Amino acid sequence: MNRYKGKSAFPSIAIGKIMVLKKQENTISRTHIDDTGAEIERFEEAKKEALLQLNDLYQKACKEAGEANAAVFEVHQMMLTDEDFLEAVKNIIELQSVNAEYAVSVTADNFAGMFADLDDDYMKERAIDVKDVAGRVVNILSQREGTANHFEEPVIILAEDLTPSETVQLDKEKVLAFVTKSGSLNSHTVILARTMNIPALVSTDIDILEEYNGVLAIVDGHTGHIYLNPDEETLSRIKEKQAGDLEERKLLQELKGKETVTKAGQKIHLYANIGSENDLGYVLQNGAEGIGLFRSEFLYLENRDYPTEEQQFCAYKKVLETMGGKKVIIRTLDIGADKQIDYFGLEREENPAMGYRAVRICLDRPDIFKTQLRALYRASVFGNLSIMVPMIISAEEVTRVKQIIQEVKDELDEDGMKYCSTEFGIMIETPAAVMISGQLAKEVDFFSIGTNDLTQYTLAIDRQNPKLDKLYNPHHPALMEMINITVQNAHKNGIWVGICGELASDLTITDTLVSLGADELSVSPSYILPLRKKIREM
Amino acid sequence: MKEFQYTVTDPLGMHARPAGLLVKEASSCESSVKIIKGKKSVDAKRIFGVMGLAVKYGERITVTVEGAQEDNEAARLEEFMRDNL
Numbered sequence: 001m002n003r004y005k006g007k008s009a010f011p012s013i014a015i016g017k018i019m020v021l022k023k024q025e026n027t028i029s030r031t032h033i034d035d036t037g038a039e040i041e042r043f044e045e046a047k048k049e050a051l052l053q054l055n056d057l058y059q060k061a062c063k064e065a066g067e068a069n070a071a072v073f074e075v076h077q078m079m080l081t082d083e084d085f086l087e088a089v090k091n092i093i094e095l096q097s098v099n100a101e102y103a104v105s106v107t108a109d110n111f112a113g114m115f116a117d118l119d120d121d122y123m124k125e126r127a128i129d130v131k132d133v134a135g136r137v138v139n140i141l142s143q144r145e146g147t148a149n150h151f152e153e154p155v156i157i158l159a160e161d162l163t164p165s166e167t168v169q170l171d172k173e174k175v176l177a178f179v180t181k182s183g184s185l186n187s188h189t190v191i192l193a194r195t196m197n198i199p200a201l202v203s204t205d206i207d208i209l210e211e212y213n214g215v216l217a218i219v220d221g222h223t224g225h226i227y228l229n230p231d232e233e234t235l236s237r238i239k240e241k242q243a244g245d246l247e248e249r250k251l252l253q254e255l256k257g258k259e260t261v262t263k264a265g266q267k268i269h270l271y272a273n274i275g276s277e278n279d280l281g282y283v284l285q286n287g288a289e290g291i292g293l294f295r296s297e298f299l300y301l302e303n304r305d306y307p308t309e310e311q312q313f314c315a316y317k318k319v320l321e322t323m324g325g326k327k328v329i330i331r332t333l334d335i336g337a338d339k340q341i342d343y344f345g346l347e348r349e350e351n352p353a354m355g356y357r358a359v360r361i362c363l364d365r366p367d368i369f370k371t372q373l374r375a376l377y378r379a380s381v382f383g384n385l386s387i388m389v390p391m392i393i394s395a396e397e398v399t400r401v402k403q404i405i406q407e408v409k410d411e412l413d414e415d416g417m418k419y420c421s422t423e424f425g426i427m428i429e430t431p432a433a434v435m436i437s438g439q440l441a442k443e444v445d446f447f448s449i450g451t452n453d454l455t456q457y458t459l460a461i462d463r464q465n466p467k468l469d470k471l472y473n474p475h476h477p478a479l480m481e482m483i484n485i486t487v488q489n490a491h492k493n494g495i496w497v498g499i500c501g502e503l504a505s506d507l508t509i510t511d512t513l514v515s516l517g518a519d520e521l522s523v524s525p526s527y528i529l530p531l532r533k534k535i536r537e538m
Numbered sequence: 539m540k541e542f543q544y545t546v547t548d549p550l551g552m553h554a555r556p557a558g559l560l561v562k563e564a565s566s567c568e569s570s571v572k573i574i575k576g577k578k579s580v581d582a583k584r585i586f587g588v589m590g591l592a593v594k595y596g597e598r599i600t601v602t603v604e605g606a607q608e609d610n611e612a613a614r615l616e617e618f619m620r621d622n623l
Contacts, residue, residue: 071554071555072554074555074558075554075555075558078554078558078561078585079585079586082561082584082585082586083583083584084581084584084586084587085586111586114586114590115589115590118590118592119592120592120594122553123589123590123592126554126589378595415545415596416545416547417547417595417596418547
């Protein structure tokens with residue numbers, strides 16, 4: 001058994017035989033041409049034919065894989081009508097008295113090289129597009145058929161890299177997974193795999209050998225591994241995992257498109273909690289209706305220095321785009337207490353849970369806060385963003401946060417940068433916030449109750465002290481009353497209220513939370529389906 | 539010669555498709571149109587050149603328009619950019 005690792009595009013599992021997609025023999029001979037005028041004419045004809053083919057492929061891809069996947073063929077058409085490209089080809093034919101095939105492939109290599117050198121991940125990936133276009137023209141010139149790959153049973157496609165033309169021509173019903181040696185998560189293959197809900201690995205450390213044809217393999221999109229000739233133990237372990245996936249999918253199928261609604265007709269928004277963008281696959285797989293809590297701390301925890309606006313912008317944008325218009329609630333920085341970061345230079349505290357943390361740091365060091373808010377608002381145009389601030393204890397804090405948000409917006413306006421209006425909410429996780437929730441509700445668009453902290457502050461129990469575990473009772477009547485007061489005050493003021501702590505995923509208390517009037521529950525992705533089932537049966 | 543500056547507000551930056559639109563628009567001008575980013579200057583009528591600039595969201599570019607119709611065409615291009623980029 002051999003195991004290789006790549007970057008995974010989609011968290012699911014495929015087991016099947018490998019089919020190696022070999023690049024077509026691309027040896028292009030350089031031959032001398034006397035009548036260069038006629039050769040240029042021959043190139044022009046091939047170009048015309050290629051443009052027609054690209055138009056057909058665009059239509060086909062639109063139908064099969066949607067506009068987003070098809071757009072690439074429009075770009076191919078533009079490349080093939082680019083004056084620089086055409087001139088270069090013609091110049092080579094004329095000046096060197098060579099065949100059109102040779103001229104096209106040399107030109108393509110040059111242009112692809114230019115893209116590969118760019119300092120932009122998206123643009124780097126366009127090198128493969130140039131080569132794809134050139135390959136098409138060369139095939140037409142030499143009257144070769146395009147790469148046709150026929151296979152009877154479903155296979156795992158293994159290739160050096162896949163061009164858009166290659167992927168669009170594959171029989172999608174018979175593809176279990178894609179594994180490529182090169183390519184990045186910006187590859188066309190990745191977009192396609194996600195559309196098809198199948199695993200795909202790119203940048204995989206595997207050599208593409210002909211002898212792998214027909215070899216049994218496992219692609220585990222959860223871990224990014226491909227196993228060749230898996231041993232019995234691995235096979236049965238992965239099959240179990242796959243069965244789990246299938247079970248989940250079955251449950252999802254049952255509940256797909258169904259609302260999270262009680263028998264009495266009370267609608268609950270069921271969202272997911274996530275800690276990093278890596279969890280997004282699970283969010284989608286489990287049919288979450290949105291993201292109720294995106295902990296932005298990971299951006300800070302993973303870094304050795306303050307993450308830049310650009311870094312944060314890219315991460316937020318990715319989440320918003322992946323969620324495609326569903327609500328995404330991002331919680332602003334919540335460090336301090338049990339989450340310490342060296343470069344923040346925070347002093348050691350006797351009682352960090354009640355110390356310098358979360359919004360208290362943000363209001364004290366607005367430069368850090370503003371960088372995050374700028375990145376959030378810039379990303380807001382990519383989806384349905386809501387912003388939520390943790391650890392609020394007073395209306396003054398909310399006012400101050402709103403002032404800073406206004407400053408950030410003004411600065412973005414000055415810079416001519418677009419942003420969308422977003423819902424603005426706060427976490428209710430201190431008894432203080434509960435007691436003044438009537439006042440706070442007038443200032444914000446929503447509340448999200450963080451039951452973990454609210455429990456520890458209400459019951460005066462340090463969550464870090466194991467001796468107190470038996471006293472830590474999240475079902476304590478005091479806590480239920482806290483939730484009740486918050487919901488009442490929210491509804492009185494016409495705003496919605498969610499619950500995003502561990503309590504939300506406790507199926508034994510769901511009845512109570514729903515009857516108290518919670519509008520939204522946000523839980524780990526794996527709890528989504530069981531919770532939906534539970535609510536639908538209530 | 540007319541010259542104007544423009545900050546790209548399309549969140550995707552000047553990616554393949556908007557670049558293509560710009561090339562199409564520039565190609566319909568009589569004038570010669572150049573796009574300058576930093577020290578690099580390219581012909582706005584050629585897609586490889588324009589894509590090769592890899593202009594990102596929030597980056598500032600300078601556009602120069604030179605020809606008999608430069609006044610009209612510069613105004614038209616500026617408007618086009620505001621609408622599409």
